[in-house]
Amino acid sequence: MLEVGHLSVRYGAVEALTDVSLSIAAGETVALLGANGAGKTTLLRTLSGLVNPVSGAMTVAAKNIAALSAESRVQMGLVHVPERRRIFGGLTVEENLKVAASAWAGLNADISPDLKGVYAFLPRLDERRDQRGWSLSGGEQQMLAIGRALMARPKVLLLDEPSLGLAPKIALDVFARIADIASRGVTVLVVEQNTALALKVATRGYVLETGRIVAAGTSAALLSDPKVREAYLGRS
Ligand SMILES: Nc1ncnc2c1ncn2[C@@H]1O[C@H](COP(=O)(O)OP(=O)(O)OP(=O)(O)O)[C@@H](O)[C@H]1O
Numbered sequence: 001m002l003e004v005g006h007l008s009v010r011y012g013a014v015e016a017l018t019d020v021s022l023s024i025a026a027g028e029t030v031a032l033l034g035a036n037g038a039g040k041t042t043l044l045r046t047l048s049g050l051v052n053p054v055s056g057a058m059t060v061a062a063k064n065i066a067a068l069s070a071e072s073r074v075q076m077g078l079v080h081v082p083e084r085r086r087i088f089g090g091l092t093v094e095e096n097l098k099v100a101a102s103a104w105a106g107l108n109a110d111i112s113p114d115l116k117g118v119y120a121f122l123p124r125l126d127e128r129r130d131q132r133g134w135s136l137s138g139g140e141q142q143m144l145a146i147g148r149a150l151m152a153r154p155k156v157l158l159l160d161e162p163s164l165g166l167a168p169k170i171a172l173d174v175f176a177r178i179a180d181i182a183s184r185g186v187t188v189l190v191v192e193q194n195t196a197l198a199l200k201v202a203t204r205g206y207v208l209e210t211g212r213i214v215a216a217g218t219s220a221a222l223l224s225d226p227k228v229r230e231a232y233l234g235r236s
């Protein structure tokens with residue numbers, strides 16, 4: 001469903017990604033792990049068309065996406081939930097959700113079934129539908145960012161650190177929702193620094209270190225890998 005081959009990205013003199021390859025089957029949930037500055041966000045931004053790679057290939061459902069605009073990639077179902085949510089603080093919850101339907105809906109399209117679906121799936125958003133984005137808690141903002149992505153009818157969902165800044169219990173809730181989305185057949189690539197949490201939901205993972213993939217495997221294999229344990233799971 002998602003294939004990345006030998007991808008390299010630079011910001012001026014900074015080599016942010018070097019020869020990164022990964023592959024995700026339809027319906028799979030895969031974690032992308034790594035410390036601060038490893039290149040995780042860069043990979044998601046390159047996939048969604050916000051950053052141009054120096055070299056390498058990217059396909060979604062065997063279609064080359066490298067030449068497509070960011071907007072066209074959303075339209076084909078590649079949807080990005082960015083780092084720190086990036087919701088519209090001045091818009092209400094419902095306005096934030098409606099805006100996202102423009103990925104597929106023309107001006108006169110009826111988006112109410114999609115809205116209803118999101119409210120049923122994330123009832124907290126229903127309760128808060130007339131509140132402004134800025135007035136939501138961190139967990140509610142993350143749920144809104146996820147709800148907004150669902151409004152775009154994703155086939156592949158890219159999530160950038162959905163647990164960032166959330167209390168552990170709220171982070172668990174967010175990941176439970178991500179697992180629900182995956183169980184509906186959406187392919188998920190989730191960037192996380194909370195390795196233990198991510199590998200509970202993902203079946204496989206990749207570890208990025210200074211722009212290179214240094215480890216890959218099933219969640220069970222990564223969790224028992226001494227190098228991964230030491231670097232990302234503390235000493236426990
Ligand atoms: N717009 C930019 N211009 C220049 N350098 C950048 C830019 N964005 C990121 N970088 C650099 O690229 C490297 C990878 O950054 P990136 O944000 O992709 O890492 P990350 O793994 O998402 O980190 P974090 O966990 O802190 O979010 C870092 O060295 C970072 O400083």
Ligand SMILES: [Mg+2]
Nearest residue numbers: 040041042083
């Ligand atoms: Mg990042």
